[in-house]
Amino acid sequence: xxxxxxxxxxxxxxxxxxxxxxxxxxxxxxxxxxxxxxxxxxxxxxxxxxxxxxxxxxxxxxxxxxxxxxxxxxxxxxxxxxxxxxxxxxxxxxxxxxxxxxxxxxxxxxxxxxxxxxxxxxxxxxxxxxxxxxxxxxxxxxxxxxxxxxxxxxxxxxxxxxxxxxxxxxxxxxxxxxxxxxxxxxxxxxxxxxxxxxxxxxxxxxxxxxxxxxxxxxxxxx
Amino acid sequence: xxxxxxxxxxxxxxxxxxxxxxxxxxxxxxxxxxxxxxxxxxxxxxxxxxxxxxxxxxxxxxxxxxxxxxxxxxxxxxxxxxxxxxxxxxxxxxxxxxxxxxxxxxxxxxxxxxxxxxxxxxxxxxxxxxxxxxxxxxxxxxxxxxxxxxxxxxxxxxxxxxxxxxxxxxxxxxxxxxxxxxxxxxxxxxxxxxxxxxxxxxxxxxxxxxxxxxxxxxxxxxxxxxxxxxxxxxxxxxxxxxxxxxxxxxxxxxxxxxxxxxxxxxxxxxxxxxxxxxxxxxxxxxxxxxxxxxxxxxxxxxxxxxxxxxxxxxxxxxxxxxxxxxxxxxxxxxxxxxxxxxxxxxxxxxxxxxxxxxxxxxxxxxxxxxxxxxxxxxxxxxxxxxxxxxxxxxxxxxxxxxxxxxxxxxxxxxxxxxxxxxxxxxxxxxxxxxxxxxxxxxxxxxxxxxxxxxxxxxxxxxxxxxxxxxxxxxxxxxxxxxxxxxxxxxxxxxxxxxxxxxxxxxxxxxxxxxxxxxxxxxxxxxxxxxxxxxxxxxxxxxxxxxxxxxxxxxxxxxxxxxxxxxxxxxxxxxxxxxxxxxxxxxxxxxxxxxxxxxxxxxxxxxxxxxxxxxxxxxxxxxxxxxxxxxxxxxxxxxxxxxxxxxxxxxxxxxxxxxxxxxxxxxxxxxxxxxxxxxxxxxxxxxxxxxxxxxxxxxxxxxxxxxxxxxxxxxxxxxxxxxxxxxxxxxxxxxxxxxxxxxxxxxxxxxxxxxxxxxxxxxxx
Numbered sequence: 001x002x003x004x005x006x007x008x009x010x011x012x013x014x015x016x017x018x019x020x021x022x023x024x025x026x027x028x029x030x031x032x033x034x035x036x037x038x039x040x041x042x043x044x045x046x047x048x049x050x051x052x053x054x055x056x057x058x059x060x061x062x063x064x065x066x067x068x069x070x071x072x073x074x075x076x077x078x079x080x081x082x083x084x085x086x087x088x089x090x091x092x093x094x095x096x097x098x099x100x101x102x103x104x105x106x107x108x109x110x111x112x113x114x115x116x117x118x119x120x121x122x123x124x125x126x127x128x129x130x131x132x133x134x135x136x137x138x139x140x141x142x143x144x145x146x147x148x149x150x151x152x153x154x155x156x157x158x159x160x161x162x163x164x165x166x167x168x169x170x171x172x173x174x175x176x177x178x179x180x181x182x183x184x185x186x187x188x189x190x191x192x193x194x195x196x197x198x199x200x201x202x203x204x205x206x207x208x209x210x211x212x213x214x215x216x217x218x219x220x221x222x
Numbered sequence: 223x224x225x226x227x228x229x230x231x232x233x234x235x236x237x238x239x240x241x242x243x244x245x246x247x248x249x250x251x252x253x254x255x256x257x258x259x260x261x262x263x264x265x266x267x268x269x270x271x272x273x274x275x276x277x278x279x280x281x282x283x284x285x286x287x288x289x290x291x292x293x294x295x296x297x298x299x300x301x302x303x304x305x306x307x308x309x310x311x312x313x314x315x316x317x318x319x320x321x322x323x324x325x326x327x328x329x330x331x332x333x334x335x336x337x338x339x340x341x342x343x344x345x346x347x348x349x350x351x352x353x354x355x356x357x358x359x360x361x362x363x364x365x366x367x368x369x370x371x372x373x374x375x376x377x378x379x380x381x382x383x384x385x386x387x388x389x390x391x392x393x394x395x396x397x398x399x400x401x402x403x404x405x406x407x408x409x410x411x412x413x414x415x416x417x418x419x420x421x422x423x424x425x426x427x428x429x430x431x432x433x434x435x436x437x438x439x440x441x442x443x444x445x446x447x448x449x450x451x452x453x454x455x456x457x458x459x460x461x462x463x464x465x466x467x468x469x470x471x472x473x474x475x476x477x478x479x480x481x482x483x484x485x486x487x488x489x490x491x492x493x494x495x496x497x498x499x500x501x502x503x504x505x506x507x508x509x510x511x512x513x514x515x516x517x518x519x520x521x522x523x524x525x526x527x528x529x530x531x532x533x534x535x536x537x538x539x540x541x542x543x544x545x546x547x548x549x550x551x552x553x554x555x556x557x558x559x560x561x562x563x564x565x566x567x568x569x570x571x572x573x574x575x576x577x578x579x580x581x582x583x584x585x586x587x588x589x590x591x592x593x594x595x596x597x598x599x600x601x602x603x604x605x606x607x608x609x610x611x612x613x614x615x616x617x618x619x620x621x622x623x624x625x626x627x628x629x630x631x632x633x634x635x636x637x638x639x640x641x642x643x644x645x646x647x648x649x650x651x652x653x654x655x656x657x658x659x660x661x662x663x664x665x666x667x668x669x670x671x672x673x674x675x676x677x678x679x680x681x682x683x684x685x686x687x688x689x690x691x692x693x694x695x696x697x698x699x700x701x702x703x704x705x706x707x708x709x710x711x712x713x714x715x716x717x718x719x720x721x722x723x724x725x726x727x728x729x730x731x732x733x734x735x736x737x738x739x740x741x742x743x744x745x746x747x748x749x750x751x752x753x754x755x756x757x758x759x760x761x762x763x764x765x766x767x768x769x770x771x772x773x774x775x776x777x778x779x780x781x782x783x784x785x786x787x788x789x790x791x792x793x794x795x796x797x798x799x800x801x802x803x804x805x806x807x808x809x810x811x812x813x814x815x816x817x818x819x820x821x822x823x824x825x826x827x828x829x830x831x832x833x834x835x836x837x838x839x840x841x842x843x844x845x846x847x848x849x850x851x852x853x854x855x856x857x858x859x860x861x862x863x864x865x866x867x868x869x870x871x872x873x874x875x876x877x878x879x880x881x882x883x884x885x886x887x888x889x890x891x892x893x894x895x896x897x898x899x900x901x902x903x904x905x906x907x908x909x910x911x912x913x914x915x916x917x918x919x920x921x922x923x924x925x926x927x928x929x930x931x932x933x934x935x936x937x938x939x940x941x942x943x944x945x946x947x948x949x950x951x952x953x954x955x956x957x958x959x960x961x962x963x964x965x966x967x968x969x970x971x972x973x974x975x976x977x978x979x980x981x982x983x984x985x986x
Contacts, residue, residue, distance in 0.1 A: 012803050013775045019782035019800070062888070063852050070891055071853060097771050116770060119777040 054135030239330025260287025334409030504664030865985025916971030
């Protein structure tokens, strides 16, 4: 299930915020409250790995640091640029106390919200609705892609895939950062053999089960 | 039937002449410029007033220039708007001044009649006369007005003055080798006075060479007004020079030099005479770079290698004995202070004459020193300045080529190794020439160093506190009062009453002075308050974000507590944790409020006996939480330092340095630390306190070390590259330092590795 991730170096403030928004987030969603990652380039993969559907982050990520570590050396807008390279559609919202520093990057963000604006409960709720909706849209679009992928994979397995289909499948695979497996068709024969073996095993199981059932029935009717 | 043409109305002459020039002295200078452009070595100006008899008065400008033939008179002089200067900007090799082609009409401004007599070499003298009023007829074509014929076209050509000052002229007659031009102006329009002649001398003083040995262009004045005004006009350039250096090289490896400079009011005085090793001002160039005579000027290095070590040990110059004189005239209004010259006069002069010229036997060797030509810039002063455009405040200050007038004096007998080039104009650029270059650059270095050293003193002089001047005035007035009192006691009757009245006036003046001093004290106090408020403003801009952030934390924590309390089951521990966060954050907000409110208290504005370390400690304590909120470790290393001072000013200094440090240490990856240092320190025999703030940032770039103290200068950028910071904090610190007559500096903190800003203030 999808997740909403909140990145801020000020963990106390972040945890308080996360506590207050949990109510707005759909029950099926996870909420991740996270310290900034080591590098701005790590975010893209992390988003994929954790199934994150929408990201909230601060601009200033370098004010504080985890105990014993130094603060990171990048800012919110760096993260946005890095993520946008691989995922142009991914929704990112910035909630920051430093909105004047970020105006120029506004085009790359869904929105820039000031921390003082969300002091008010009603305002906070309204923003959260927007954020959740953006996350939902992305998630649904991604789900559609996943479905499309399985349909195409099946086609390939059955040998019905056209060249266009195969290209589309490759594109989807790379977009979702799934390890690009060699196209199924090349190992089709292996796969079929595997399938045959599994089917045989199933058949045998079915036979054993039926036999056991017959015998237990016999026992009962006596 | 011909094509249509323009006609010129005769009245145009009037418009170009008397109506376009205001000052009669200016008009006469225009005519002298023509003589200069004619390549004359001498021009004689006669101002004959005939004791007010207008009929007998005349003005005359005569020169020994190239003159004109009949044809040239017809084709050039009579052609308005013709200027041969436009076509060839140099006479022989002298750059011409006028290019508009109407200078001669300025004669109209001077008098009703102009008589022109001129003679070119190997030609007969020719001439004409002009009655300017003939042109005051609107509606008549210029070309229809006939000019007069002169009966006697002979005139006297001046010769340069002899060494004893005697002057003489030669009648043209049939002496074919003579050439020159004489303009005589009759029906003089103005009554020339002594002051006019003095003004004339001043304006013309810029045309002659500053080096009296050189006889480039002699201007002399002859007038019947006052014999003291007669004689050769000497250059005023030397007394104008901010710095003059004269270097004499005889032999060996050292030079002797003399330096003159000017004080605040413009009085020139001798500074010192000394000798110095050549290597100290002009280290050796690498021998391989020395070129032979077929060298290509554009590939030359500039030979000025400050800081480099001589590569082959000392090498004695081979150029022979040389005298070098350099004059430095900054192109600023201050250079013409206390003279009648204007800045544009100075710039005009420099545009024509700037450059370091070479003279052999007092005769100019071209093209060295020609302004704005590559061949003329034989020391590559242009490139040298471009390489390091540092101003006078920096040690590496270099004079710009358009501000230097200089002469390098050689003789054929004593400098045989400096030979004429056979293939082009100028000298052979061999080893001897390179040595000469080196010496001249060494002399230049002496000049620049002296000017740089004087710069600091000049800056301080410019800032001379009004307070001291007022004290001076009060002192003088009091002395005067004492003098008058004793004079009164020794007088009687009407005289005594007169003195009494003077004393009354004096007392009024003294009273006013006291009021001024009082007002100055109040202004000074106000300055302290304004600095304190400004500092508060700057601190607010920097730290207020923390407050905002803290308030966000309070609200978020309370909201979270609210949510948690309504959950079932209630997580009491979490609720408590959120409330605790809110409390901590509120404390930070309160701390900032307290900090802001205690800045401008009454008792801090007056001079008090305080322990500076104590003050610093309470400041550091109140700012610690704000710094910690950004992971910055703020500490104080102080020693008890008591004294009489203004607490608010001490705080203004510390707070501004701290806000700087706060921003700086966020720039680097090092562990963030800021340390405040306070300790007693004596400087220049006075007790005082050293206040310093060091940070763990990336330090201040060496080239900005002086500039950071300027108002509105900031190197701070927001992380996305745009400018942050007001650029005012350090200028407030500078203002405190100036008011208290302290000192300040920036260097590197040895422990924290970032910048270390230090300030020393005297303690009463």
